[in-house]
Amino acid sequence: xxxxxxxxxxxxxxxxxxxxxxxxxxxxxxxxxxxxxxxxxxxxxxxxxxxxxxxxxxxxxxxxxxxxxxxxxxxxxxxxxxxxxxxxxxxxxxxxxxxxxxxxxxxxxxxxxxxxxxxxxxxxxxxxxxxxxxxxxxxxxxxxxxxxxxxxxxxxxxxxxxxxxxxxxxxxxxxxxxxxxxxxxxxxxxxxxxxxxxxxxxxxxxxxxxxxxxxxxxxxxxxxxxxxxxxxxxxxxxxxxxxxxxxxxxxxxxxxxxxxxxxxxxxxxxxxxxxxxxxxxxxxxxxxxxxxxxxxxxxxxxxxxxxxxxxxxxxxxxxxxxxxxxxxxxxxxx
Numbered sequence: 001x002x003x004x005x006x007x008x009x010x011x012x013x014x015x016x017x018x019x020x021x022x023x024x025x026x027x028x029x030x031x032x033x034x035x036x037x038x039x040x041x042x043x044x045x046x047x048x049x050x051x052x053x054x055x056x057x058x059x060x061x062x063x064x065x066x067x068x069x070x071x072x073x074x075x076x077x078x079x080x081x082x083x084x085x086x087x088x089x090x091x092x093x094x095x096x097x098x099x100x101x102x103x104x105x106x107x108x109x110x111x112x113x114x115x116x117x118x119x120x121x122x123x124x125x126x127x128x129x130x131x132x133x134x135x136x137x138x139x140x141x142x143x144x145x146x147x148x149x150x151x152x153x154x155x156x157x158x159x160x161x162x163x164x165x166x167x168x169x170x171x172x173x174x175x176x177x178x179x180x181x182x183x184x185x186x187x188x189x190x191x192x193x194x195x196x197x198x199x200x201x202x203x204x205x206x207x208x209x210x211x212x213x214x215x216x217x218x219x220x221x222x223x224x225x226x227x228x229x230x231x232x233x234x235x236x237x238x239x240x241x242x243x244x245x246x247x248x249x250x251x252x253x254x255x256x257x258x259x260x261x262x263x264x265x266x267x268x269x270x271x272x273x274x275x276x277x278x279x280x281x282x283x284x285x286x287x288x289x290x291x292x293x294x295x296x297x298x299x300x301x302x303x304x305x306x307x308x309x310x311x312x313x314x315x316x317x318x319x320x321x322x323x324x325x326x327x328x329x330x331x332x333x334x
Contacts, residue, residue: 007285014223015283018044020211024069027206029062030199031192038183038298039066039157041277045180046221047270048136048156050121050171050302053185059159063117068208070217072114072153079124085131089141106143111135112150114214118158122168129175132156136178153217173305180270181298227276229287232331237271237292239331243324244304252327254320258310263303270299293325 018040025036035051039062042049051059067074077088090109094102110116111132121129135141139150158179161168176182188196199206243250244262255262272287274295279287301317 010223011280011283011285014220014280017212017216017220018281021069024208024211025062025065028065028208029058030195031188032058032062032185035062035183035185037278037281038181039063041274041281041295042180043153043155043217044220044224044277044280045273046153046155046225047180047273048158048178050176050179050182051157051159051185052162052182053159054162057185057187059185060117060119063115063157063159065208066157067115067117069211070115071210071213072217074115074117075110075113076117076119077110078119079121079128081123081125083124083128085128088128088131089135089143092144104144106146106148108148111141112148114151114153114155116154116156118156120161121158122160122171124169126169126172129169129171133175133178136175153214153221176302177264177266179302181274181295182302183298224273224276224280227280227285227287229272229276230333232333233275233287233289233292234272235331236289236328237268237275239328240271240292240296240324241265241268241300243328244300244320250328252320252323254315254323258306258313258315259304259320260307260310261305263300267300267303270303271295274299289330296325297321 021040022036029036039049039051043066051063053059064076077083086109088109088111090107090112092104092106095105096102118132135150135154136156139152139154141148141150160171239250241263242248243252244255244259244267245251246256246259246262248262251259251262271292275287275291278291278294279285297318300321304317304320306315306317
C-alpha cells in the first residue's frame with residue numbers, strides 16, 4: 001500500500017469517528033453546527049476553547065454532552081465571585097498519622113480531570129481566573145513547591161457571559177491567549193426553537209452513550225499534529241497575524257488607527273492548528289488557504305487589543321479581521 005493510500009485511509013477513519021461523535025452530540029444539542037465543529041477542532045488540536053453567549057443558549061449543555069460522549073474523566077467548576085484558587089487547584093491539609101505524627105496531604109481539586117468545564121468563568125475574580133494559567137498552558141499544577149502533572153488529554157472548555165452583563169469581570173489578556181479559539185454562540189433560528197421546544201417540553205430523556213475512548217482522542221490529536229501544511233499556507237497565516245499589528249508592515253489604516261496591540265505568536269499557531277483540524281473534519285488531508293480564513297475570526301478575535309479610540313468608537317474586532325481577510329495578499333502556490 002502506498003503512502004498516499006495509507007494517509008487516505010487514516011483520513012477516512014478520522015472522518016468516521018468524528019461523524020459518530022457529531023451524531024451523538026446532535027441527539028441532544030439542536031443546531032449549532034459551526035460551534036460544534038469549533039469545539040471539536042480545539043479538542044483535536046489539543047488546546048482549549050472559550051464559548052461566549054447570553055445564558056440559555058446551550059453552552060453548558062453542549063460541553064456536558066461532549067463529556068458524556070467521551071470515556072474520560074470530567075469535572076465542572078461553577079465560577080462565582082467568592083470562588084478561591086484553592087477551590088479549583090486543591091489544597092494541602094494536615095492529617096494525623098500513626099503514633100500521632102502529623103503529615104501533609106494534597107487533596108486534588110476539580111482541575112484534575114481530562115475535560116474541565118469552567119462555567120461562567122468571568123464571574124470569578126481575576127485572581128481566581130489566573131489560577132488556571134499554568135494548568136492550561138503546561139498541563140500541570142504547582143502547589144507548595146510540588147508539581148503535579150495533569151495527564152492527557154487535557155481540555156478546558158470555558159463559558160462566559162458578555163461583559164456588558166452585571167457581575168462579570170474581564171479575563172486577563174494572558175489567559176485569553178491560552179484559548180485556541182473564542183466562539184460566539186448565536187441565537188437559535190426559528191426552526192431550531194421549534195425543535196428545542198419539542199425536545200424539552202415533553203416527557204422523555206435522551207441517553208448519551210460514550211462513543212470515544214481516551215485512546216481515540218489521543219490518536220486523533222496525534223493525526224492533527226502530524227498533518228503537514230504547505231509553506232505558502234503557513235506564510236498566509238503569518239501575513240494575517242502580522243497585519244493585526246499597527247506598527248508592522250502590512251497593517252491596514254483601520255488597524256493603525258484603532259488597535260493598540262495585535263495577536264501574539266500563539267495566534268499564528270491557532271490559525272494553523274485550527275486549519276489542520278478543519279481540513280480533517282472536512283475529510284481532507286490537504287490544508288488550504290480557505291481553512292485558515294475560516295478559523296481566522298475565532299482564532300484572532302480575543303487576541304487583538306483595541307486602543308482608547310477603538311473602544312470609544314465601538315469598533316468590532318470581527319470587522320477588523322474580516323477586512324484583513326479581504327485585503328491581505330495570498331501567497332502564490334508553488
